[in-house]
Amino acid sequence: MATSPTSPASDAGDIKAVPVRHYGRWLFALIVLVFVASLLSSAIRNDNFKWDVVGDYLFADRVLRGLWLTIWLSTVAVVLGIALGTLLAVMRLSDNPVLRWVSLAYIWFFRGTPVYVQLLGWSFIGALYSTISFGVPFGGPVLVSANGNDLITPITAAILGLGLNLAAYQAEIVRAGLLSVDEGQVESAKALGMTGAQSMRRIVLPQAMRVIIPPTGNQAIDMLKTSSLVATIGVADLLYSVQLIYAQNYQQVPLLVAACIWYLLMTSILSIGQYYLERHYAAGNVRELPPTPLQRARARAASVRFGGPGNPG
Amino acid sequence: MIRFDAVTKRYPDGTVAVDSLELTAASGQITVLVGPSGCGKTTSLRMINRMIEPTSGTIWLDDTDTASMATHELRRQIGYVIQHAGLFPHRTIVDNIATVPFLLGTDKKEARKTALELLERVGLPPHFAKRYPAQLSGGQQQRVGVARALAADPPVMLMDEPFSAVDPVVREQLQDEFLRLQQELGKTIVFVTHDIDEAIKLGDQVAVLRVGGHLAQLASPVELLSRPIDAFVAGFVGRDRGYRALGFTTAGTLSTRGEPTVTLGAAIPKGTDTDTWLLVVDAQQAPQGWLDLGADFTGHETVSDELLYRGGTLATQGGTLRAALDACLSSPSGRGVVVDDGGALIGSVTAREVLELIEARETERQP
Ligand SMILES: Nc1ncnc2c1ncn2[C@@H]1O[C@H](COP(=O)(O)OP(=O)(O)OP(=O)(O)O)[C@@H](O)[C@H]1O
Ligand SMILES: [Mg+2]
Numbered sequence: 075m076a077t078s079p080t081s082p083a084s085d086a087g088d089i090k091a092v093p094v095r096h097y098g099r100w101l102f103a104l105i106v107l108v109f110v111a112s113l114l115s116s117a118i119r120n121d122n123f124k125w126d127v128v129g130d131y132l133f134a135d136r137v138l139r140g141l142w143l144t145i146w147l148s149t150v151a152v153v154l155g156i157a158l159g160t161l162l163a164v165m166r167l168s169d170n171p172v173l174r175w176v177s178l179a180y181i182w183f184f185r186g187t188p189v190y191v192q193l194l195g196w197s198f199i200g201a202l203y204s205t206i207s208f209g210v211p212f213g214g215p216v217l218v219s220a221n222g223n224d225l226i227t228p229i230t231a232a233i234l235g236l237g238l239n240l241a242a243y244q245a246e247i248v249r250a251g252l253l254s255v256d257e258g259q260v261e262s263a264k265a266l267g268m269t270g271a272q273s274m275r276r277i278v279l280p281q282a283m284r285v286i287i288p289p290t291g292n293q294a295i296d297m298l299k300t301s302s303l304v305a306t307i308g309v310a311d312l313l314y315s316v317q318l319i320y321a322q323n324y325q326q327v328p329l330l331v332a333a334c335i336w337y338l339l340m341t342s343i344l345s346i347g348q349y350y351l352e353r354h355y356a357a358g359n360v361r362e363l364p365p366t367p368l369q370r371a372r373a374r375a376a377s378v379r380f381g382g383p384g385n386p387g
Numbered sequence: 388m389i390r391f392d393a394v395t396k397r398y399p400d401g402t403v404a405v406d407s408l409e410l411t412a413a414s415g416q417i418t419v420l421v422g423p424s425g426c427g428k429t430t431s432l433r434m435i436n437r438m439i440e441p442t443s444g445t446i447w448l449d450d451t452d453t454a455s456m457a458t459h460e461l462r463r464q465i466g467y468v469i470q471h472a473g474l475f476p477h478r479t480i481v482d483n484i485a486t487v488p489f490l491l492g493t494d495k496k497e498a499r500k501t502a503l504e505l506l507e508r509v510g511l512p513p514h515f516a517k518r519y520p521a522q523l524s525g526g527q528q529q530r531v532g533v534a535r536a537l538a539a540d541p542p543v544m545l546m547d548e549p550f551s552a553v554d555p556v557v558r559e560q561l562q563d564e565f566l567r568l569q570q571e572l573g574k575t576i577v578f579v580t581h582d583i584d585e586a587i588k589l590g591d592q593v594a595v596l597r598v599g600g601h602l603a604q605l606a607s608p609v610e611l612l613s614r615p616i617d618a619f620v621a622g623f624v625g626r627d628r629g630y631r632a633l634g635f636t637t638a639g640t641l642s643t644r645g646e647p648t649v650t651l652g653a654a655i656p657k658g659t660d661t662d663t664w665l666l667v668v669d670a671q672q673a674p675q676g677w678l679d680l681g682a683d684f685t686g687h688e689t690v691s692d693e694l695l696y697r698g699g700t701l702a703t704q705g706g707t708l709r710a711a712l713d714a715c716l717s718s719p720s721g722r723g724v725v726v727d728d729g730g731a732l733i734g735s736v737t738a739r740e741v742l743e744l745i746e747a748r749e750t751e752r753q754p
Pocket of ligand 2: 428429430
């Protein structure tokens, strides 16, 4: 509805400016605070959590070994997933129909079946193929050959299961990122004499990163937790390690709490990394970036030292 | 030198964008392609660096058939300024300009130093170097686009309506700077525009294309204005082409008469009743505007800025007939002010005198 010239806005000069008091907002915040505080104190004071046991096991050898395995297993799986996913995305956007279809079929299969089943599948591969060999198909010479069970250890199965599944999702993330880059950019790159690979690496990918990074961060954080599925194929990651411990001492709750503390710590570190990575690739974006917490702290310190007006917020 | 030899482009849907084009763009000169929208200008331009492949015919770059070269090799020898600049938003201005040197593996420091020089060349301050394209205005981005195309010092430049996205004042400025640059650099340039004024101002030769991709006329700007080959070209060149052609004829030395003046800040003289307009100059004898002696000066003792009529343009001694005539027509007194190269007053001429000069030129030219 259009405002008519006689709208009350013309009387605005008479209105006294009184800051609006958000009584409702304050009340709601108070209720939430009380609720959170009681929840925390109930957890801290509840003896069933056995915080002393949590403390004992947090840095236990077996827990730390499990933690280390979770860290490097997730890292390898994420690196494999990102590399393969990027390749699949480029294949899907290629002019070559064979590459396009292979990529499509891959994504169809690995997104369409549960990751749990894929993990089990890789661990059974020794049973399915007693020897695994690479060579010219249909009776050609065999180049490399190995016993299925020797080649696919539980760890290898875990890496393949997690990494190959991630790649299918990552392919779609990267594809969306590549498609988000303006076509004129490829034109410009070509006109300046870049080859296809150069324009992809120097122009398109860096710009696509802005779209790719947030969901990729999600994937990495997710992988830390999804990797706990490898317990089912007998790989002693963080979760499986604490499970093995409480199978003996029956201290389920404190050990699970200890594991969660480590998971939270790792995901927090990843989130911070993601924040700075996003800022790095936001260079040249139209919107001004807000200062990082570090920059803010520094600005505040400087304003205190020089007695300046300071940086609000 | 770029030579189109019977070049035709037929798009897959059957559109013939360019029809057996024969055209030579001479080395060190600006060749402008001009014509109505959709006549195949961009298509012709992009066939030179093979962003579009011709359906038939050959394009020669000096003595090489462009079809025989690797596309990326070809394109690195040819600067291309794209409409709307086409800068890379994730790279700083200096890195945008240095794109091609980086590609060629030039030392980064060296490449950035050259880029900074180019930034200055196209008239941008050095502190823009660290900015990103989004932090520049459209006109500034266009300049960066030109600088980027120049960075590899290519012998050939292709420019597709590089000055179209800016207002007339900035466009004029960019055109002047472009001409100044070209005088220094002497590149072989193919320039696309749909603006006939721009074509005439910039071109050493102008190719007028008609819809369907036919070359209607290839001529120097003067010839195009004075002898359009047919009704289409005449219509495209415009109705006031006679007046514009004067822009290519020097007036020679104008015989001026002395003009009485008053200096800015001096007392207002009493008006003589024969003439109410008096020319105002500053201490350096540079004309500032006209004073209407018939006006009411209550409240004013001296000749001050706000009393001046500043409408008139100035003609330079040795300038064009068009500038001389325009000075007369735009002056409130009817007398055109003529100055020397330093901007100091020489005297004035009337429109009648300039017209007599034009007529004398015409009879001179007729056998
Ligand atoms: N990819 C394409 N497929 C089919 N037809 C095309 C294609 N690109 C251009 N055309 C047609 O070719 C003709 C010439 O196009 P071109 O872009 O060269 O025009 P132009 O002279 O640059 O026009 P403008 O001044 O509007 O930019 C037009 O009729 C256009 O519709
Ligand atoms: Mg065009």
